[in-house]
Amino acid sequence: MKIVPDKASTIANFFDAVNLGVFLASLFFTVAICGTMVWFAFKYKAGRQTQTPRIYGNNTLEIIWTVVPTVVVIILGILGVYLREKMFEIQPNSLTINVVGWKWAWEFQYPNGKKTSGQNAELVVPLGHPVKLIVTSRDVLHSFFIPAMRVKQDAVPGQYKYLTFTPTKVGEFPVFCTEYCGTRHSLMLARLKVVPEQEFKVWLESKPSTQVSPVFLGRKLYSDLGCNACHSLKEGERLVGPSFYGLKGSVREIKGQKVEVDENYVRESILYPNQFVVEGFQANVMPSYLGRLSDEELDALVYFVLNFLEAPSEELVKVSLEQEEKMDLASLSPVERGKILYEQKACIGCHSLDGSKLVGPSFKNLYGSQRKFQDGTSAIADEEYLKASILYPNKNIVEGYVAAMPSYEGQLSDEELNDIIEFIKAQK
Numbered sequence: 001m002k003i004v005p006d007k008a009s010t011i012a013n014f015f016d017a018v019n020l021g022v023f024l025a026s027l028f029f030t031v032a033i034c035g036t037m038v039w040f041a042f043k044y045k046a047g048r049q050t051q052t053p054r055i056y057g058n059n060t061l062e063i064i065w066t067v068v069p070t071v072v073v074i075i076l077g078i079l080g081v082y083l084r085e086k087m088f089e090i091q092p093n094s095l096t097i098n099v100v101g102w103k104w105a106w107e108f109q110y111p112n113g114k115k116t117s118g119q120n121a122e123l124v125v126p127l128g129h130p131v132k133l134i135v136t137s138r139d140v141l142h143s144f145f146i147p148a149m150r151v152k153q154d155a156v157p158g159q160y161k162y163l164t165f166t167p168t169k170v171g172e173f174p175v176f177c178t179e180y181c182g183t184r185h186s187l188m189l190a191r192l193k194v195v196p197e198q199e200f201k202v203w204l205e206s207k208p209s210t211q212v213s214p215v216f217l218g219r220k221l222y223s224d225l226g227c228n229a230c231h232s233l234k235e236g237e238r239l240v241g242p243s244f245y246g247l248k249g250s251v252r253e254i255k256g257q258k259v260e261v262d263e264n265y266v267r268e269s270i271l272y273p274n275q276f277v278v279e280g281f282q283a284n285v286m287p288s289y290l291g292r293l294s295d296e297e298l299d300a301l302v303y304f305v306l307n308f309l310e311a312p313s314e315e316l317v318k319v320s321l322e323q324e325e326k327m328d329l330a331s332l333s334p335v336e337r338g339k340i341l342y343e344q345k346a347c348i349g350c351h352s353l354d355g356s357k358l359v360g361p362s363f364k365n366l367y368g369s370q371r372k373f374q375d376g377t378s379a380i381a382d383e384e385y386l387k388a389s390i391l392y393p394n395k396n397i398v399e400g401y402v403a404a405m406p407s408y409e410g411q412l413s414d415e416e417l418n419d420i421i422e423f424i425k426a427q428k
Ligand code: HEC
Pocket: 221, 222, 225, 226, 227, 228, 229, 230, 231, 240, 241, 242, 243, 247, 252, 265, 266, 269, 270, 273, 274, 276, 277, 278, 281, 282, 283, 284, 285, 286, 287, 289, 301, 305, 349, 350, 359, 404
């Protein structure tokens, strides 16, 4: 029987040393205190002649038994804090793997989309390479525990938590859920498989073609949901919102507190954009995407926003190729072409087609309707009006909205403008 699990990560030895230190310190004081107690109980038993000496204070003793335990506890405390720092230290070249727990299995997703899941799912990692796990849950609290790596992290629905380790030993190690999560909790197992770097590469590349990488999906959502209308990917480019370039790891101030931008920050920004507003930008401009994304989509979008710079460029090329394919469709009707522009020019981010209010008014039944403006004037939404609204959006601000729409002057050809207007006219 093994008392201590395999030591298979860089922190394992140090972890065990600290653990042993705590254990020995506890053992020493337990024996010293209980031993003295038992010894005195015998020595000064009732009926015996020996009497306890009368001691009226002993400064030397008092100092020793105050100072020694204090020093021991402080040393253990410092070692513990240092160990904790080590456990969550993120190396810049880490392999990032998403870990999702649900009743009752773990799922692992790699940057290229490869996924393993189900009972006894395999978490394959390369030997000697730092690994960062982003842990979350789809239902209740779980806890992700790899004894051989000496790391453990809660999996909390709606939050991203981290775990890092660097494996130092090839082999298979058990993974547990250590938070009671329902009847089949004890079967919520997985296996960590540490393999040589080369073998890992081969394994990672052998993926069924249907799997979509989070970067690819995230990049697609970034366009499809119209984030690109307001957020650039270029350094320092300011649109309606801040650029995503360099967002990862930068510091934002929320309610007077400095927080580092991480997965949780981005997730909150997408679901509750008005909870904290970036300095120098307008509030109430970004629409909430709460309820508009599946869990997988949200994970992918968050991943993309933070990691697109490090993403394999072929993934990004694949997206633009797919979009070009869509474009190569001269045979389409103006309304169909207009729909593509509606998506590509990011009108979709601010204007719905089903009557619901996003950042801007819905296009449903817009054509031919009476429009009221902030300054009290009004107009009928004819073709001229639509054209002016797209080219000079701030001339008339529709009642109940803010001036958030960018001008498309010079960004659309006459033909494209015409197609979009035809598309808007068709929204009945
Ligand atoms: C209508 C314009 C608009 C759209 C569309 C939009 N955003 Fe925003 N976004 C903003 C503005 C303005 C801010 C800054 C003010 C704030 O924090 O609310 C912002 C802030 C953010 C932030 C915080 C950025 C930082 O620098 O701290 C993130 C992350 C973000 N948006 C992600 C997204 C994603 C992802 C999408 C698409 C699903 C999206 N946004 C769509 C306007 C938009």
